[in-house]
Amino acid sequence: MKHTIVIVDDHILIAKALSSIIAHFNDFTVLYECENGVDLQEKFKDKNNLPDIVLLDVSMPIMNGFETAKWLTQNHPTIAVMALSMQNEESSVIKMLKNGAKGYLLKNTYPTDLEEALQKLVTQGFFYPDWAATTIHTHEENQEKIQAALKESFTARELEFLGYAATDLSYKEIAGKMFCSVRTIENYKESLCTKLNIKSRVGLAVFAIKTDLF
Template structure:
């Protein structure tokens, strides 16, 4: 059986080694090597001339963090699936990783069995996000997503807010850029939640990115 190859990028050696040991028990996956940061990954890929199918990527790392690394992989090795594995669960981190090309996002307290499911799902479907990170959005997005957006009655101002939702701006900063009150911004958000059947800002951001509404 041909296994899907994985590289672990994490500056905490014990965590990287522990992950390797866990994945060694997964039937469909194998770890090629571990890297301490994005720069190390670049060197390893160049020297070994082997590009992994999957990169398990920490976010907070010295020298070259997860955001930069995901962006580099997206540009240079777009077929490699990036799974963010972090302790950070804030909207800004999730949104930024999605924009930089991450196809999955898990927290480090994830159970090993759930990690295996996440990896299998990402390989089969092209992405994996747990419920809190808007998996419902990914599951519902497809070729017809642009048509769906056109069929839904969304105002120009709501579309403008949709673009800002895919940035790292706070709602207060979005309000300042849209020259309106924070209350009005919240109204745009709530209207889009209802129209698009979403529950989180991450969901809005993913929808915006998938539909090309992230040009700000």
């Protein structure tokens, strides 16, 4: 049985193009397309319209991707949300993750990469591109042990910064809250990235969310 997908994007040509591409995937099928979150909410009133996955545009009128992802997480937590965007801005990625998105994909992705991302979303529960990925893999059964071991490896200030890294605050705003310089904040970030073998702040946010540290 194929995994069902709903596409939410206010650009009709993009939505139709995605549907056409996914039609060639062996394990996935598109149920329908929506123009925004409100349109999706109306469709969801019919339980036959509930999919396995929602491909969700970040920037939309009326009800944007951030609001829609949060609504889906609160009302339909079993549906996996994959965010779609033209930009890889850290603040947007982190905000989508905080609102429950299980993955983030740029719209200039090749069809083969889209299919791979969907497969990983289904089999692993998450998908993040290389620039956001972490080499740390966690499982529910040993989550407490992982958290305890990691907290022993971090300083209190690094843990404090890690909490802020999982928000959409800028480095300058984080520095203000931690009463230190932006350079000190950058040092915390570099230290954590080195310890965890992570490439970016987005990766740190992914790690914090996946391990339930924050």
